[in-house]
Amino acid sequence: MKKVLGTMFFCLFLSNNIFADDYRPKDLEVIEFKDPTTFGLKSGDKAHPINREKATVYCGSKKKFAYQFDSTINILEGTNAGKRTKNHRYFCSRENLKIHPILGTGGWYQAWGIGGKPKFNSGSPKRLFSNYSIAQKNTWDNEDNKSSGAQAFTGESKSNIKKQCKDFGFKEGTEKFADCQLKLFMMMNNNSKMNSSSNQTQTIITAEPKRKIDPSVWDDLLNISKGMSEGKSFTESLGSTGSSSSSSSSKIQCFKTGERISGTNKICSYNCMGSEVVQNIPSTSICALSINLN
Numbered sequence: 094m095k096k097v098l099g100t101m102f103f104c105l106f107l108s109n110n111i112f113a114d115d116y117r118p119k120d121l122e123v124i125e126f127k128d129p130t131t132f133g134l135k136s137g138d139k140a141h142p143i144n145r146e147k148a149t150v151y152c153g154s155k156k157k158f159a160y161q162f163d164s165t166i167n168i169l170e171g172t173n174a175g176k177r178t179k180n181h182r183y184f185c186s187r188e189n190l191k192i193h194p195i196l197g198t199g200g201w202y203q204a205w206g207i208g209g210k211p212k213f214n215s216g217s218p219k220r221l222f223s224n225y226s227i228a229q230k231n232t233w234d235n236e237d238n239k240s241s242g243a244q245a246f247t248g249e250s251k252s253n254i255k256k257q258c259k260d261f262g263f264k265e266g267t268e269k270f271a272d273c274q275l276k277l278f279m280m281m282n283n284n285s286k287m288n289s290s291s292n293q294t295q296t297i298i299t300a301e302p303k304r305k306i307d308p309s310v311w312d313d314l315l316n317i318s319k320g321m322s323e324g325k326s327f328t329e330s331l332g333s334t335g336s337s338s339s340s341s342s343s344k345i346q347c348f349k350t351g352e353r354i355s356g357t358n359k360i361c362s363y364n365c366m367g368s369e370v371v372q373n374i375p376s377t378s379i380c381a382l383s384i385n386l387n
Contacts (some may be wrong), residue, residue, distance in 0.1 A: 116197045116217075122185035123195075124151060125178075128166075141220060144181045149224055152185035156233040158225045160184040162170070162193050163218035164201050169285050175202025175211025187233060189225050193217045254278055345386045352380045 126144040128135040148159040163286055165182045184194055192198060202211035203220055230238070258273035259265065347363035347370055354360075354376050361372045361380035370386060 116190075116192045117194045118188040118190070120184045120186050120188070121184065122152070122155065122157065124148060124185060125182050127180055139181060141165075141181070144183070145222060146183075147185035148222075152183070155185055155239075156172050157185040157187045158189075158223060158229075160186065160190045160194075160220065160225075161222035162220055163194065164193065167201070167203050167222065169195055169201070175204045177204055183222075187230055189227075189230075190223070192221065195361065244295065250278075250281065254281070256296040346383055347386050348383050349380055 126147050128137065129141050129143045130136065145159070145161070148161070151160040161181070163184050166177050166180070168178060184190060186194065193201070196217060198217045200213055200215045202213055204211045254274050254277045255265075257277060258270055261273060263270040263273050343387045345365060347365035349361060350364045350369070351362045352359060353362075357376050358373050359376045359378060359380065361374060363372065363384055365371045365386050370384075372380075372384065374380065
């Protein structure tokens with residue numbers, strides 16, 4: 094009979110705690126301290142200031158608050174649930190624990206006196222102590238957000254930012270290169286937190302290109318390509334750009350690539366925008382380093 098009653102007692106305890114996990118925060122820590130003694134005698138004081146100070150300091154070092162509930166000296170689960178222990182139990186969490194994080198509201202057992210049988214108490218054990226502060230919680234949350242932002246500048250994101258600054262033309266190891274990485278990182282973080290809309294103005298980081306090219310030259314190149322695809326010579330195609338771009342009135346500069354002697358003549362070779370142009374001069378003359386092609 095006693096065995097049956099014991100089994101029923103244990104099952105009743107478990108059934109009353111089925112939903113206990115609903116009250117258990119993810120950052121929960123359980124800590125226990127021995128009951129302080131004076132001249133070898135235990136204090137028996139649940140609210141002993143030494144243990145509360147220890148709990149407050151330890152939990153604070155983890156950026157959490159300390160909590161103590163009425164079941165602080167009782168075994169919480171199992172066949173010995175309700176029996177007294179020699180320790181004082183505290184909980185650490187950043188959340189505001191108003192309900193026992195392990196027992197929930199399903200009730201709990203508490204033994205009275207030496208050898209006394211556990212007595213069932215309905216509801217959640219009363220909260221005896223808490224140093225929770227919403228202002229302190231906000232401070233810790235803000236610190237963690239800043240820390241997580243700094244940690245984001247690692248791995249793939251760091252590699253991508255580094256590559257982009259190199260593509261912009263900045264030299265690695267210079268102050269401008271570091272400034273480029275910082276600005277890109279800040280912009281990446283801001284963009285991830287903002288809800289973009291079509292009428293928002295975004296900041297784009299620009300850098301001086303390695304070479305400056307007159308935009309009108311691209312028009313000339315397109316016209317030359319089009320003319321040569323129609324069977325025209327390079328010179329003919331080049332002449333057809335006169336009406337299409339602002340560079341038509343300017344001459345194209347060709348640079349010397351080589352020279353050779355042929356009889357009494359000297360043949361000077363020039364590179365004009367990718368095509369070779371030659372010029373015959375007397376063998377006693379000197380080839381110019383560059384010429385202008387009309």
